Amino acid sequence: MSVLGIIALDFHSPTAARDFEVDTIPFVRIAGVELITRQALSLLKGGASQVIVIPGKLEDRVRQLMASDKRFHQQPITIDTRCVDENIRAFKNTHAQTIVIGADILLSPQFIDLTIQQTSAKRWSAENALLMGPSAELTFDCDTISSHSPDENHPYILNIHSHKDCRDGKRAIFRNVTKTTSGWVSKNINSLISLPISKLISPLPITPNMVTFLNTLVGIASAVFVAQGHTQGVLMGGILFQLSAAFDRVDGEIARSKFQSSKYGSWIDTAGDNITYIAFLIGLTVGCYKRFGNVNYLYAGFALIFIMLVMLAVMYRFLIRKGGSGSLVEVTTSVEKKMQGQNKPFIYRSLDKIRFAGKRDFFSLVCMFVCMADQLLILFGCALAVIIGNIAYFTSAMIKHRKNISLAQQS
Numbered sequence: 001m002s003v004l005g006i007i008a009l010d011f012h013s014p015t016a017a018r019d020f021e022v023d024t025i026p027f028v029r030i031a032g033v034e035l036i037t038r039q040a041l042s043l044l045k046g047g048a049s050q051v052i053v054i055p056g057k058l059e060d061r062v063r064q065l066m067a068s069d070k071r072f073h074q075q076p077i078t079i080d081t082r083c084v085d086e087n088i089r090a091f092k093n094t095h096a097q098t099i100v101i102g103a104d105i106l107l108s109p110q111f112i113d114l115t116i117q118q119t120s121a122k123r124w125s126a127e128n129a130l131l132m133g134p135s136a137e138l139t140f141d142c143d144t145i146s147s148h149s150p151d152e153n154h155p156y157i158l159n160i161h162s163h164k165d166c167r168d169g170k171r172a173i174f175r176n177v178t179k180t181t182s183g184w185v186s187k188n189i190n191s192l193i194s195l196p197i198s199k200l201i202s203p204l205p206i207t208p209n210m211v212t213f214l215n216t217l218v219g220i221a222s223a224v225f226v227a228q229g230h231t232q233g234v235l236m237g238g239i240l241f242q243l244s245a246a247f248d249r250v251d252g253e254i255a256r257s258k259f260q261s262s263k264y265g266s267w268i269d270t271a272g273d274n275i276t277y278i279a280f281l282i283g284l285t286v287g288c289y290k291r292f293g294n295v296n297y298l299y300a301g302f303a304l305i306f307i308m309l310v311m312l313a314v315m316y317r318f319l320i321r322k323g324g325s326g327s328l329v330e331v332t333t334s335v336e337k338k339m340q341g342q343n344k345p346f347i348y349r350s351l352d353k354i355r356f357a358g359k360r361d362f363f364s365l366v367c368m369f370v371c372m373a374d375q376l377l378i379l380f381g382c383a384l385a386v387i388i389g390n391i392a393y394f395t396s397a398m399i400k401h402r403k404n405i406s407l408a409q410q411s
Helices: 022-027 035-046 056-068 084-091 109-117 163-174 184-201 208-226 231-257 263-292 295-322 329-339 346-353 360-372 376-410
Strands: 003-008 050-054 077-079 097-101 105-107 129-132 157-159
Touching: 003 035, 003 084, 022 035, 022 056, 035 050, 035 056, 035 097, 035 105, 035 109, 050 056, 050 084, 056 077, 084 097, 097 109, 105 163, 157 163, 163 184, 163 231, 184 231, 184 360, 208 231, 208 263, 231 263, 231 360, 231 376, 263 295, 263 360, 263 376, 295 329, 295 376, 329 376, 346 376, 360 376
Parallel strands: 003 050, 003 097, 050 077, 097 129
Antiparallel strands: 105 157
16 A cells, blocks of 8 residues: 655644744654654654655755755655645545644654554545644544553554653653564563663764674673683673673664664674674683683584584575575574474474573573573583574574475475
């Protein structure tokens, strides 16, 4: 369905009590992003194929903002001085649906997506146009939508008239920045550390890639401490490794809350995670050698690190050939799709049930507790088990898939 989004800056609630002047509301910053920027990018992310901004008397300021903001570059966003009725008539035959929002509305991309699917919303004067504003006093038959109470698990829409509204909007934004693929530890424990940090730095000119770089340094520092081999170093290394896992959420939270996600940033994040993992394993291997004086730890540790590097190279090659994002989750998703409807190997089925143990959030938390207990040998065994388990998981799936292809070709 082709959807046209219209932002009409002359639409606002005339009787609402405000902390801001009417002309400044579109430029009020919420979590470091101007309201009009959030509106336009939310429309596009939510499913609109084109966005038109009707600036009214704010044309010069809107043009200046859009020209200076890279997030608007190469986006299907235009500024049109015609009124809403004229825009709808002009594009009526090229778009199946039109969504019109006022100047004082904060809404999530999920709300846009859900609105597109609704047929029971209160209609505006033009055919196939939904008015979300100026006061957001809409009536939906769907009970999952609320125009006044943002909820963690549902789309949200809010009026922005006061500083309190901005704070409520910021809370709503950051309740919806966790990835659906995040593990239980990440959602329920690590988020307690990451979300306050993300909220604090969101108004600052800090990019997700900056956060990734700093977090990688924390991960490397954890490896340096563990490599000392003594109790204090192992303890500090375990704590920093867990903090690195919690901080790993921050770059993604900033990227999603400020519409700064990119394929390049995804690759940077993946590279940072892998550098942290490899550095920690090197530090752990050296730490075991220093504490126990057995050269076999060096042989075993560096052999498995080499195998891990080979596995990562294969995954990177897959991602590059696929041309998608740099997230290694795509590799796992691809493997799961290939295994659907097939007789899965026993090793694959067994490891699939405990695959959560190899995810960074869970593994880092376990590592911290083991380091606190000063059980370096157990930590070494856990790390090797995770590496071997991941290798066995992907290898069994690949072998099975190739066998199925061979049998299909023979038949």
